[in-house]
Amino acid sequence: MLTQLTVGGMAELFLGYTSGPGGFRKYVVIKRILPDARSNDQFVRMFLDEARITAAFNHPNIAQVFDLGEEDDGLYLAMEFIGGQNLNQVTSACMKKRQPVPLAFTLSVARDVCLALHYAHTFTSPGGEASPVIHRDVAQKNIMVTYDGTVKLLDFGIAKAKNSLERTSVGTVKGTTGYMSPEQVRGDALDGRSDLFSVGVVMHELITGERLFAGKTERDEMVKILEDAIPWPSVLLPHISEDISRVVMRALERNVDRRYPSGRDMARAIEKAAGGKLMDADQRAALMKSLFAERMAATRSLLESADVTTSSQVLASAKRALQKDDGPYLPERKATALSVVEARKKAEIAKLRAEAPGSDETAPPVKRSKLGAVWALLSLSLFLGLAYGAFRLTQLLEAEEKAPPPPPMSLGAMVPILPPNAPVPGGDVAVVEADKDKDTKDRDTKDRDTKDKDRDRAGTKDRDNDREDATANRGSRGRKGKGEVTLFLDEPAEIFLNNKSLGRAPLVKRSLPVGQAELILVGEDKKRRVLAVPVEAGKPVRLNLKLRELPGR
Numbered sequence: 001m002l003t004q005l006t007v008g009g010m011a012e013l014f015l016g017y018t019s020g021p022g023g024f025r026k027y028v029v030i031k032r033i034l035p036d037a038r039s040n041d042q043f044v045r046m047f048l049d050e051a052r053i054t055a056a057f058n059h060p061n062i063a064q065v066f067d068l069g070e071e072d073d074g075l076y077l078a079m080e081f082i083g084g085q086n087l088n089q090v091t092s093a094c095m096k097k098r099q100p101v102p103l104a105f106t107l108s109v110a111r112d113v114c115l116a117l118h119y120a121h122t123f124t125s126p127g128g129e130a131s132p133v134i135h136r137d138v139a140q141k142n143i144m145v146t147y148d149g150t151v152k153l154l155d156f157g158i159a160k161a162k163n164s165l166e167r168t169s170v171g172t173v174k175g176t177t178g179y180m181s182p183e184q185v186r187g188d189a190l191d192g193r194s195d196l197f198s199v200g201v202v203m204h205e206l207i208t209g210e211r212l213f214a215g216k217t218e219r220d221e222m223v224k225i226l227e228d229a230i231p232w233p234s235v236l237l238p239h240i241s242e243d244i245s246r247v248v249m250r251a252l253e254r255n256v257d258r259r260y261p262s263g264r265d266m267a268r269a270i271e272k273a274a275g276g277k278l279m280d281a282d283q284r285a286a287l288m289k290s291l292f293a294e295r296m297a298a299t300r301s302l303l304e305s306a307d308v309t310t311s312s313q314v315l316a317s318a319k320r321a322l323q324k325d326d327g328p329y330l331p332e333r334k335a336t337a338l339s340v341v342e343a344r345k346k347a348e349i350a351k352l353r354a355e356a357p358g359s360d361e362t363a364p365p366v367k368r369s370k371l372g373a374v375w376a377l378l379s380l381s382l383f384l385g386l387a388y389g390a391f392r393l394t395q396l397l398e399a400e401e402k403a404p405p406p407p408p409m410s411l412g413a414m415v416p417i418l419p420p421n422a423p424v425p426g427g428d429v430a431v432v433e434a435d436k437d438k439d440t441k442d443r444d445t446k447d448r449d450t451k452d453k454d455r456d457r458a459g460t461k462d463r464d465n466d467r468e469d470a471t472a473n474r475g476s477r478g479r480k481g482k483g484e485v486t487l488f489l490d491e492p493a494e495i496f497l498n499n500k501s502l503g504r505a506p507l508v509k510r511s512l513p514v515g516q517a518e519l520i521l522v523g524e525d526k527k528r529r530v531l532a533v534p535v536e537a538g539k540p541v542r543l544n545l546k547l548r549e550l551p552g553r
Contacts, residue, residue, distance in 0.1 A: 001030060002302060010037040011047070015081065015302065027081040027303060028066060033074045044075065051077050053133055054156050056125065061116035063144075063154045082154075083299050084146035085292055091140065091206065093291040105287055106206040107244070108278040111270045112151035113143055113199055118263030120156075121192030134190050138198035139179040140205065147288050147296050149281035177221040178213045182254045185222045193259045196266055200251025207233045207240060207248070226254070229544065234492060235506060242492055242524070243273040481514045483535035486542040489521070493547050496520040509540070527552040 001016040014030040037043050051068040058064075067078035085093070087109070094101045120133040135142075137155060144152045177185075181197035184190060204212045213228065215221035230252050234245035247269045253259045260266035271278065279287070289296065487495070489505040496502065497519055502510065505521075512535050521529045529552035533541055 005029065007034070010034060010040070010043050016078075029079045029081050031077040031079060033076075035074070038074050047075060047077070050156050057120070057123070059116055059119045061112045061151050061153055062119065063152050080152075082144050082146055082152050083148075083296075084144045084150075084152070084288065085295070086142070086144045086154075087140035087202065087206065090145060090288075090291065091209075095209070097291070100209060101206045102279070102287065103207065103240070103244075104274070104277050104279045105284060106203060107270055107274045108280070108284065109143065109145060109151050109206075110199055110203045111267045111274075111278065113138070113153055113202075114196070114263040114267035114270065116151075116153040116263075117192065117195050117199070118267070121195070121263060132192065134192060135195050135198075136184065136190065137176055137179070138195050138202065139176040140202055141176070143202065145284055145288060147285060147292070147299075149279075149283070149285035149288065151284075177218045178211060178215075178225075180222070180225060181256070182226050183256060185225050191256075192263065193256050193261070196251050196259055196263060197253075197256075199263075199266065200248050203248050204230075204233060204252065207244075208236050229488075229490070232490075232492060235504075241273065243275075245492075247273045481537035482511045483514050483537050484509050484540040485512050485517065485533055485535060486510070486540065487519075487531075487533075488544045489547045490545070491523060491547050493521045493523040496522070521547060521550065523547050 001014045003015050005013040005015055007013075011031055011033050014032070015027065016030050017025050017027045019025050033044065033047060048068070051065055054062065054065040055068070063082060064080040065077055066080070069076055069078070091101055117135060117138070120135060123131050123133050125131045133156065135153070135156060138153070142153065142155045144154055146152065179198045179201045181190070181194040184194050201212050208231075212230070213221050213224040215224055230249065232242075232245045233248055234240045234242045247266070250269075251259055251266060260269065485507060486509055487505060487507040493505050494501060494503070495505060495507060497512065497517060502519075512533075514535050514537050517533045517535050519531045519533060521531060523529070525548075529547065529550040531545070531550055533543070535541060
C-alpha cells in the first residue's frame with residue numbers, strides 16, 4: 001500500500017499496487033471495512049454484495065472489482081484505480097474558474113452513464129440467468145471522469161440485485177437523498193427507471209449549475225423530490241435547446257411510466273438532442289487537463305512513489321496536493337436506512353397527482369440560489385453575448401429570492417369566462433378569481449362599464465395616451481396605473497398581450513396596465529390559451545400554472 005486515500009463512516013480506501021516479474025505493476029484501490037464496522041452484519045453483507053455484483057461486470061464505463069479477500073484485519077476489496085475526478089469536483093473546479101460545465105461534456109457523460117446503467121439493468125450472469133442490478137445511488141459523487149476522458153460509474157455498494165445477501169424491506173430508504181427517485185423516497189419497489197430519474201437530476205444540475213432538490217434536512221429533500229416544481233432548463237437558460245430540456249424533463253417524470261423505458265433509450269435520446277455536439281474522450285481529457293493540471297501531476301508523483309528511490313519530500317507534496325478538495329458546491333446527504341413515514345405525510349397527495357392521467361410537472365419555482373444566478377449570468381454572457389440582459393435577469397431573480405415561491409395554482413381557483421368583444425387570438429379564457437363582492441359589483445354595473453370602456457377607446461390623449469392601456473383596462477372603469485405580474489409555466493410558451501408578444505415564460509415582475517389583462521399563451525402544441533389576470537397597482541400578482549390545464553381550442 002502506498003497511502004490512505006479517504007476514510008468514510010464504515011470503510012477506508014488505500015492506494016496500492018501489485019507487482020510481478022519484469023517490472024510488472026498494476027495500481028489498485030483497496031477498500032477495507034473499518035474496525036468499528038466489522039460487527040455490523042448489515043454493512044458486511046452490503047460489502048460482500050458490492051464484490052459479488054461488480055466482480056462479474058465487464059463494461060468500460062463501470063469501475064471493476066478485481067479481488068475480494070480477508071486478512072487478520074478484516075475483509076477487503078481490490079478495485080480498479082481510476083485517476084480522475086468525480087462530477088462534484090468537476091463542477092466545483094468549473095465554478096472556481098467562473099465558467100459553466102460545458103454542455104457537450106454534460107451530455108456525453110450522461111450518455112455513457114445511461115449505457116453503463118443499461119448494462120447493469122439487463123445484466124445476464126455467465127450461466128445465462130437474467131440478473132438485473134439497480135444501482136440506487138447514482139449521484140455526482142459516484143460518477144468519475146478519468147484524466148484520459150473515460151466515464152466511470154462507481155459504488156454499487158447499495159445496489160439491488162436478484163441474488164443480494166442484504167434485503168432492503170419496503171418502506172426503507174437508502175441512497176443520496178437529493179438524487180433519489182420519488183418511488184425510492186416512498187420505499188416502493190424499484191426498477192431501472194429509478195436510476196434514470198437520478199441521471200436526470202445529475203443532468204439538470206450540471207446544466208443549470210445548482211442543486212435541484214437541495215434542502216436543510218434529509219426530510220426536506222425527500223419532500224421536495226415528491227412535491228417541488230421542476231423547472232425546464234431551457235426556461236432557466238435560454239441557450240439550452242428545448243430538445244435537450246425535453247430529455248431531462250422526461251427522465252424527471254414523477255410518474256415512472258412516463259420516463260424512458262431503458263438506459264439505452266435515454267442514451268439514444270441524448271445523442272439525438274445533442275445533434276452531434278458531444279465531447280469524445282479526447283475532448284473530455286483536454287477539459288480535465290485544463291481543470292486539474294496540479295492534481296494530475298500529484299497523481300503521477302504518487303504513483304511514482306512506488307519506486308523506492310522517490311524522495312519522501314516528493315511523496316509528501318503529492319499527498320498534500322491530492323488532499324485539497326473543492327468538494328461539492330452544495331452539500332449532499334446520504335440517507336440512512338430509515339423509515340419514510342414522515343416524508344409520506346406530505347407525499348401521498350403528491351403521489352396521486354404525479355400518477356394521475358394527464359398530469360405534468362409544475363412550473364419552476366422563483367427561488368434560486370445566488371450561485372445558480374451567477375451560473376445563469378455566466379452562461380447567458382458566454383453563449384448569447386447578452387451581458388446587460390443577463391445582469392438584469394440576475395437582479396430580478398435575486399430580488400425575488402426574498403419572497404417565498406408561489407404555490408402551484410389549480411384550475412379549481414379559476415373561472416372560465418367568454419372572450420371579450422375586442423378581437424384577440426382564438427381560444428377560451430381562464431380568469432383568476434378575484435374578490436367575490438367586487439365581482440358582484442362589476443356584474444351589477446356592466447352597462448356602465450361598457451360605456452366607460454367605449455369612452456376610454458375614443459377618449460382624448462389626456463384620458464388615455466396608450467391604446468394598449470385602454471384595451472387592457474376593459475372592465476376596470478378607466479383606472480390608470482401599472483401593476484406587476486409574475487407568471488411561471490410548467491413548459492415553454494410565448495405570451496401575448498393585445499397581439500403583442502411579451503416574450504417567453506417566465507414573466508418576472510412584468511409591469512402591465514391596471515385592469516383585466518387578457519394574456520394569450522401559445523405552447524409547443526401551437527394551441528392558444530387565454531388567461532385573464534386582474535392587475536392592480538401596488539398589488540403584485542404571482543402565478544405558477546400548468547399550461548395544458550388552461551382552456552383552449
